[in-house]
Amino acid sequence: MKDGPRRIDSEPGSSRRRSALPLTVVFLALAWCAPAAHAQITGVISGRVTNSQGQPQAVLVRLLDDGDSPVGDTYSDSDGNYSFMNLPSGTYFVVVEVTGYKPFRESVRLDDIAQPRGRAMVVLEPATKEPASGGRTIAGSSSAREVNAKHPLPPLDPKALREFDKGNKEQERGNSQAALEHYQKALKIDPNCYPALNNLGSLFEKQGNHAQARGAFLKAAEINPDDGEAHINLGHLLYEEGQFRSAIDELNRGLQGSPESAAGNFFLGSAYFKLHEAERAEPLLKKACALDPQHMAPAHLQLANLYLQRHDYAAARTQLQAYLQSNPSDPQAPAIKRMLARMDEQEAKSTAQ
Secondary structure, three states: OOOOOOOOOOOHHOOOOHHHHHHHHHHOOOOOOOOOOOOOOOOOEEEEEEEEEOEEEEEEEEEEEOOOEEEEEEEOOOOOOEEEEEEOOOOEEEEEEOOOEOOOOEEEEEEEEOOOOOEEOEEEOOOOOOOOOOHHHHHHHHOOOOOOOOOOOOOHHHHEEEEEEHHHHHHOOOHHHHHHHOOOHHHOOOOHHHHHHHHHHHHHHHHHOOOEEEEHHHHHHHOOOOOHHHHHHHHHHHHHHHOHHHHHHHHHHHHHHHHHHHHHHHHHHHHHHHHHOOOHHHHHHHHHHOOOOOOHHHHHHHHHHHHHHHHOOOHHHHHHHHHHHOOOOOOOOOHHHHHHHHHHHHHHHHOOO
């Protein structure tokens, strides 16, 4: 073929919500789990977090798979309750690490048919004092932090978390301004409420206020250096500004803490693609598709663009068809269908010759 099909727009804002918004739901609703691929995936792990006196604790609860890869994070509410939804069969570990308490880790086995629901009741025991030298690594910690880490995280104020939850609910309803106000209230109550900073930064970015968005993401990362999503959000912001090399640096930092972030892999792959480093871009974009098939349809378009540049039209066709299957009513669908028709027509002519 002399002239290949033109490029399809796969920019994040064109056909899906920005990465920061899935991240707002991801980390940032702090109740993210990988979306169910089939209706029968309905596994639930829930429980309650208390101290040794039975008092409820509002703390970060992590869920890991049997390979210690992160599956999701959530905060227990003011009554100590937490839950993870839409989990496939398998073995999971509920992990809680709070400064001043012994680390908690408990396995839960789910089976879609025999045992689709599991519970882990977290009781936090006061930590015994360790010698100052050589901090002990917490078993099962996805970030291999130490008990005497340089930047230990204090428990977040339950009142701030309630405002944070209200903000998430308003955002789900599409009330961005109301959500922003709740996140700001959360930060007035507890300036260290880094999940609110992440969501606030995402809203600022959506409004085009990049300076305030950058400040919020940087502050979140300063409070919690292990917060991979803060770096991913900042990397996304730099990507949108066309600072692709700087975006790559931040996204790589973010993926060290959140390696299973579909959005992080998507934007890192896209940044490499923008810099014409297709060999690095391709596996990252494929991983994004695999991690979150429901929301990562734009990765199929980016892969299609990559294959079109290589003149690998068969691979490009596969990616375009996958995109259409996920987004049949997308505004770009008619153009993609026309492109596929032209590709079929050119292939037929080539075969006839």
